[in-house]
Amino acid sequence: MSSPILIVATALLSWSALLVASRIILVNTGLDPWLFTFIQMMAGGAVLMLVSGRPKGVWRTLRDPVTWLYGVLRVATAAFFTAALLHTTAANAAFLAILSVPTSVLVLWLVMSRVPRIGELPGHLMILAGMVALAVTLEDGFRNPALVFMILSELCVVFSTLIAELHPMNQTDDRRQRAALTGAMLLASALVMLLAATGLGALAQIWPGVARVVPGELAWISDPLMVLDPMLWGAAILVGIGLRGPSMFPAMRAIHRVKTSNYLAGMAALPLTSMILETGAAQAGWLAPISVLTWSTGFGAVMILGSLAVLAARAWTASERRLS
Numbered sequence: 001m002s003s004p005i006l007i008v009a010t011a012l013l014s015w016s017a018l019l020v021a022s023r024i025i026l027v028n029t030g031l032d033p034w035l036f037t038f039i040q041m042m043a044g045g046a047v048l049m050l051v052s053g054r055p056k057g058v059w060r061t062l063r064d065p066v067t068w069l070y071g072v073l074r075v076a077t078a079a080f081f082t083a084a085l086l087h088t089t090a091a092n093a094a095f096l097a098i099l100s101v102p103t104s105v106l107v108l109w110l111v112m113s114r115v116p117r118i119g120e121l122p123g124h125l126m127i128l129a130g131m132v133a134l135a136v137t138l139e140d141g142f143r144n145p146a147l148v149f150m151i152l153s154e155l156c157v158v159f160s161t162l163i164a165e166l167h168p169m170n171q172t173d174d175r176r177q178r179a180a181l182t183g184a185m186l187l188a189s190a191l192v193m194l195l196a197a198t199g200l201g202a203l204a205q206i207w208p209g210v211a212r213v214v215p216g217e218l219a220w221i222s223d224p225l226m227v228l229d230p231m232l233w234g235a236a237i238l239v240g241i242g243l244r245g246p247s248m249f250p251a252m253r254a255i256h257r258v259k260t261s262n263y264l265a266g267m268a269a270l271p272l273t274s275m276i277l278e279t280g281a282a283q284a285g286w287l288a289p290i291s292v293l294t295w296s297t298g299f300g301a302v303m304i305l306g307s308l309a310v311l312a313a314r315a316w317t318a319s320e321r322r323l324s
Contacts, residue, residue: 071189
């Protein structure tokens with residue numbers, strides 16, 4: 001899998017499968033999306049650590065504060081995205097995720113002094129225009145919680161992707177080292193967040209005022225014992241082992257090969273692959289039927305075209321530099 005295109009495509013397909021599988025489970029079982037995500041990422045991280053066969057490298061990684069920062073951002077990204085799936089389709093959430101393309105350019109400009117190319121501007125404007133139009137088509141429009149969740153998710157994904165690009169243990173083609181790094185990040189951070197969520201729920205039982213300073217949709221605040229649900233653990237572990245871990249590994253490799261901004265632009269095709277899988281799930285009776293030919297799909301397509309325009313501008317600039 002030496003081709004950057006093949007590596008990004010592998011990450012793309014695995015993320016799509018993960019998103020659609022998560023939505024099927026959440027919609028049909030009513031499990032809490034936050035606890036589901038924490039446990040899922042713990043399971044995926046544990047598997048990657050085991051297959052890496054590098055316990056010494058894992059413990060060294062766990063002593064690095066940057067590892068914890070990345071892990072928390074990565075878990076928060078997944079938790080916000082998973083929560084959004086309760087309020088809109090996987091395809092719409094993936095369309096909104098394209099916001100990471102202009103966001104990454106702004107962050108890289110401010111943090112890394114990577115000046116954006118002027119030719120990218122039309123593409124970024126298309127993405128922003130498509131996002132605003134898409135938000136209008138959502139149920140309840142701009143008041144739909146999915147919009148806020150996805151904005152927060154993409155802010156986290158930009159910073160976590162940048163950390164993954166720069167992390168010393170990701171500057172290699174050693175698969176075992178990458179698996180150790182990814183697994184340690186997921187397991188440690190997700191475990192801490194699960195314990196924090198459970199502890200906060202228990203604290204709210206003693207001091208009810210705690211519940212007023214957190215979002216009302218966090219069900220585990222009022223019922224912390226829901227973390228003991230066997231179905232929650234069973235479903236989350238299966239998805240974590242089968243999809244979450246395998247998705248993170250090619251994503252880390254892709255980030256290493258193509259860098260942050262190009263990886264996020266390539267992920268703009270995620271809505272299309274998610275829509276295909278979601279349509280298949282609907283035909284199988286696992287999800288409610290969805291309509292592909294909608295205004296939201298059209299506006300999402302504008303965002304994808306904008307991302308392609310950004311990639312084309314970068315390719316044109318790169319070719320001009322080579323010729324000069």
